Amino acid sequence: MAGRTGKVEEVYGAKLRDFTTIGIGGAAERMIFPRSLQEVQEILKMEREEGREVRFLGAGSNLLVYDGGVRGTVLCLKKNMGKMLFSAGGSVVAEGGTMLPRFAVLCALSGLSGSEELAGIPGTVGGAMSMNAGAYGRFIGEIAEWVEIVDAEGRLHRLVAHNIGFAYREAALPVRGVIARVGFRLAPGVPDEVFARMKTLNEKRRATQPWGERTFGSTFRNPPNEKAGRLLEQAGMKGAREGDALFSEKHANFLINTGRATSAEALRLIVRGREQVRVMAGIDLALEVKLWGDFDA
Ligand SMILES: Cc1cc2nc3c(=O)[nH]c(=O)nc-3n(C[C@H](O)[C@H](O)[C@H](O)COP(=O)(O)OP(=O)(O)OC[C@H]3O[C@@H](n4cnc5c(N)ncnc54)[C@H](O)[C@@H]3O)c2cc1C
Missing domain, CATH: 3.90.78.10 (UDP-N-acetylenolpyruvoylglucosamine reductase, C-terminal domain)
Structure with missing residues (x-):
């Protein structure tokens, strides 16, 4: 399959047990690993035109996949869409495939606090936003400023986070599609203190899970x-x-x-x-x- 940016990375018949943390799951008819927002838009538009069902996969850390596999296309952001951008004033933009532990560590290194509770969740920013993942009293929706979603026709929507209804393990997203990018606002923090809190919480996690x-x-x-x-x-x-x-x-x-x-x-x-x-x-x-x-x- 060719997009405007060249040939997209795709695999036929990959076993989803290799893409889920529980290690269970049959083959995906086709998997695509987009490299950019533009590619995500092109792929979704094309899949819609071809009438193929599309599923979104992050780190597969909240999934049980049937041994008989799944039909259609699985769009996986984790492999190639994990870029982050830091700007002044605690603003951080992360692509949907960014892993939360990496997100939290890079925020801490940049002197930002607010994501240390999420450091032990082995999922992606997109997967976590889709269900408002959280731990130790912090939910990802609380630190988000905006969410960019590409809908089934390939259109990009930017939603203001405070207009999204977040609840325990729920995000009432008014647009259905793939979460491609999220903008966060974090508070200033002293890296040593942020890392110390992360360490304490991870030790607590190890002791109880x-x-x-x-x-x-x-x-x-x-x-x-x-x-x-x-x-x-x-x-x-x-x-x-x-x-x-x-x-x-x-x-x-x-x-x-x-x-x-x-x-x-x-x-x-x-x-x-x-x-x-x-x-x-x-x-x-x-x-x-x-x-x-x-x-x-
Ligand atoms: C050891 C362990 C500890 C965990 N601890 C916690 C915890 O403390 N708190 C917590 O909340 N969860 C926890 N989880 C569960 C899991 O890590 C989270 O739910 C995480 O947010 C899932 O993200 P993912 O990228 O792995 O999503 P996946 O498992 O890949 O997908 C889950 C759902 O999200 C959708 N999705 C994935 N990416 C996107 C995207 N970019 N756009 C739209 N939809 C998408 C998928 O279609 C699917 O419906 C834990 C899991 C494990 C294995």
Whole structure:
């Protein structure tokens, strides 16, 4: 496929298990790795004209992909769209594929504070903005000034962040499409102090969550005034497994791939966990992880 900027980088039949942190998932019919905003616009316009379905992929850290794979095109920003631009007054612009840990470290090195809580989230700026990811009392939506989205026709929209309704793990984006770039405003900070806070929070994370495991992080969202992990634990799901899929012994809301877990095993464990919590507490847990593919087939 050729764009105005030359041939775009594309792969047919790539296994999505290599692009998700849990290491599960079949082939994507086609994957494209755009290098610029202009390429993103051209690709989406062309895919719309050709009538192909398009999905957006960041770091695959909040995804469970079906072993049968997905049809259509997967647009992945992580590989080639991770550039950042720093300007005076705490303004930072990051492309949608920028990894949050790198974002936080570069902000700290530039004497900026406000993103250290996000340093331990292994996702991209685009993926995080799409669901208002957050940790330790900080949500990414709070530090954003504007969000640039390319819609299905390839049109670029710049949205002012304070007009977007952000809530726990939710961003009510009025335009559907790929988050290509985000503008942030951060406060001045002393690098040593910012790094010290980052270190403290990362140590806290290591102490309470599985570390270095293949996982997609939290399986379920926390219900109001409750913790999904605590409910799963009380329902006896800590350490429960289906094949190679396991609810972590350290944090029951983290589903881990201990070997060659299949998407069916992971889904069976999720369904079991939800059912046990419903029976025990009468609470319907909502999924935080996103599912891709034909799980009903
Ligand atoms: C060990 C671990 C710890 C975690 N800790 C946290 C935590 O503390 N807090 C938290 O909130 N999350 C946490 N997560 C979950 C995950 O990292 C976040 O949800 C992250 O924001 C997902 O970003 P991603 O780039 O990986 O998105 P992906 O998993 O690639 O995609 C997730 C969803 O976002 C969409 N998406 C991705 N990129 C874009 C884009 N550019 N434009 C539009 N839509 C897009 C996808 O289509 C998909 O629907 C954790 C995950 C792991 C594995």
